[in-house]
Amino acid sequence: MPSSTVENYLKAILHLQGEGRGSTTVGEISRELEVTPGTVTIMMRHLKARGLVAYEPRRGLSLKPRGVTEAMKVVRRHRLIEAFLVEVMGLDWSEVHEEAEILEHVISDRLLDRINEMLGEPTHDPHGDPIPDRNGVLAKDRAMPLLDAAAGRYRVVRVSDEDSALLEWLNEKGVRIGEEFEVSDPDRAAGVLELSRRGGKRVQLGLQVAGQVFVEAVA
Amino acid sequence: MPSSTVENYLKAILHLQGEGRGSTTVGEISRELEVTPGTVTIMMRHLKARGLVAYEPRRGLSLKPRGVTEAMKVVRRHRLIEAFLVEVMGLDWSEVHEEAEILEHVISDRLLDRINEMLGEPTHDPHGDPIPDRNGVLAKDRAMPLLDAAAGRYRVVRVSDEDSALLEWLNEKGVRIGEEFEVSDPDRAAGVLELSRRGGKRVQLGLQVAGQVFVEAVA
DNA sequence: ATCGATTGTTTGAGTCGTCAAGATAAGTTC
DNA sequence: GAACTTATCTTGACGACTCAAACAATCGAT
Ligand SMILES: [Mn+2]
Ligand SMILES: [Mn+2]
Ligand SMILES: [Mn+2]
Ligand SMILES: [Mn+2]
Numbered sequence: 001m002p003s004s005t006v007e008n009y010l011k012a013i014l015h016l017q018g019e020g021r022g023s024t025t026v027g028e029i030s031r032e033l034e035v036t037p038g039t040v041t042i043m044m045r046h047l048k049a050r051g052l053v054a055y056e057p058r059r060g061l062s063l064k065p066r067g068v069t070e071a072m073k074v075v076r077r078h079r080l081i082e083a084f085l086v087e088v089m090g091l092d093w094s095e096v097h098e099e100a101e102i103l104e105h106v107i108s109d110r111l112l113d114r115i116n117e118m119l120g121e122p123t124h125d126p127h128g129d130p131i132p133d134r135n136g137v138l139a140k141d142r143a144m145p146l147l148d149a150a151a152g153r154y155r156v157v158r159v160s161d162e163d164s165a166l167l168e169w170l171n172e173k174g175v176r177i178g179e180e181f182e183v184s185d186p187d188r189a190a191g192v193l194e195l196s197r198r199g200g201k202r203v204q205l206g207l208q209v210a211g212q213v214f215v216e217a218v219a
Numbered sequence: 220m221p222s223s224t225v226e227n228y229l230k231a232i233l234h235l236q237g238e239g240r241g242s243t244t245v246g247e248i249s250r251e252l253e254v255t256p257g258t259v260t261i262m263m264r265h266l267k268a269r270g271l272v273a274y275e276p277r278r279g280l281s282l283k284p285r286g287v288t289e290a291m292k293v294v295r296r297h298r299l300i301e302a303f304l305v306e307v308m309g310l311d312w313s314e315v316h317e318e319a320e321i322l323e324h325v326i327s328d329r330l331l332d333r334i335n336e337m338l339g340e341p342t343h344d345p346h347g348d349p350i351p352d353r354n355g356v357l358a359k360d361r362a363m364p365l366l367d368a369a370a371g372r373y374r375v376v377r378v379s380d381e382d383s384a385l386l387e388w389l390n391e392k393g394v395r396i397g398e399e400f401e402v403s404d405p406d407r408a409a410g411v412l413e414l415s416r417r418g419g420k421r422v423q424l425g426l427q428v429a430g431q432v433f434v435e436a437v438a
Numbered sequence: 439a440t441c442g443a444t445t446g447t448t449t450g451a452g453t454c455g456t457c458a459a460g461a462t463a464a465g466t467t468c
Numbered sequence: 469g470a471a472c473t474t475a476t477c478t479t480g481a482c483g484a485c486t487c488a489a490a491c492a493a494t495c496g497a498t
Contacts, residue, residue, distance in 0.1 A: 042456090110318075
């Protein structure tokens with residue numbers, strides 16, 4: 001029922017409000033979706049009229065329950081599709097995001113179910129993002145950015161999926177979901193941080209990059 | 220580059236002109252796509268301006284070479300997708316047309332190639348329709364409608380893919396691509412025609428239905 | 439040839455999503 | 469608080485696609 005445009009707005013709002021304050025602004029959406037603020041204002045009126053967002057002009061906005069539900073459905077489709085493209089179709093984790101960005105709006109429920117079965121009801125997508133279940137419930141992860149990790153042993157659990165060059169590079173360096181590394185204290189001056197594995201291979205990461213890689217401490 | 224709407228018009232024109240006279244009319248397109256004739260007229264002006272069709276008001280129209288090329292690409296995508304949905308995803312041949320109707324406009328070339336490889340460069344879709352090769356060249360089949368077949372032995376080579384109830388019924392009766400049957404002379408009065416196979420099971424088809432099933436004589 | 443039916447074209451309007459540019463409300467700084 | 473800056477809102481417009489309804493051409497059969 002919602003158009004792909006509406007689905008994209010809902011997903012963007014979910015993403016933006018999802019970190020901390022529980023609400024977002026016209027400006028943030030405008031930057032995220034690369035449309036002008038005026039366009040967003042109009043869409044917010046529309047989404048409010050449809051009962052999907054709580055929006056008070058100039059005061060910010062957030063998803064109402066129905067909006068969250070709809071957004072979660074799209075996220076579920078997106079992540080299942082990414083998993084499918086990697087596991088079944090053999091595409092690289094660096095090239096599935098764009099494709100999923102489109103397919104998420106057009107796949108039938110029937111086909112989505114098939115994908116889900118075929119993959120054995122996966123809980124995470126290829127970048128380590130959790131896949132909402134049929135009711136839109138999301139397993140929470142307590143991963144932290146590699147950037148904030150004290151020196152120690154960590155496992156990579158999640159990577160930002162939007163920068164495909166980064167994904168290619170990480171893959172090449174062996175930094176993949178599930179891999180474990182010894183992490184050095186960041187060298188703030190050099191703007192660098194080092195990972196090393198048992199074998200001994202070392203990888204230098206810029207702090208910028210380290211902000212996109214999420215890890216969990218290992219016992 | 221062409222929008223999905225334009226792709227659908229090109230595909231419809233290819234389909235309509237493809238049978239005999241090599242051209243089609245505004246009215247036929249209007250019925251095929253279920254839009255008003257006025258809408259078609261406007262789109263034809265647009266397609267003419269883009270060099271995709273030859274259109275003289277009131278005199279009919281046909282695809283120009285570039286239009287054929289574009290249309291063939293869409294047909295190729297449609298049929299490869301249908302094959303994929305049946306072979307790999309395990310959907311029934313009666314439920315893939317609608318899905319392909321949408322996916323044909325959004326699948327990336329990358330993913331289409333993967334599908335093609337995965338299926339081993341198939342030449343026919345699940346309904347027996349030939350799949351254009353990368354250059355848009357179509358293997359021609361010389362199948363005839365079952366309706367026009369004299370009594371004798373025939374193999375089913377193609378079935379119209381648009382009526383999903385028909386496809387379900389055919390499947391249930393064992394009338395599948397590649398199956399061979401003994402065909403009776405049509406009983407025009409009763410409006411019925413009979414297929415029987417070695418085993419002995421008989422199937423009665425209405426002449427209407429027999430027009431949708433295409434066969435090839437067996438030696 | 440003329441009437442009537444059929445087919446195609448024109449025109450005016452609507453929806454959706456978008457932008458540009460001007461107006462206004464809220465900060466921020468002194 | 470006055471002045472400046474930034475965020476947001478409003479308005480008018482446009483591109484794609486569509487419909488309804490009025491109009492025009494064509495066909496075909498007397
Ligand atoms: Mn993604
Ligand atoms: Mn992902
Ligand atoms: Mn089909
Ligand atoms: Mn088919």
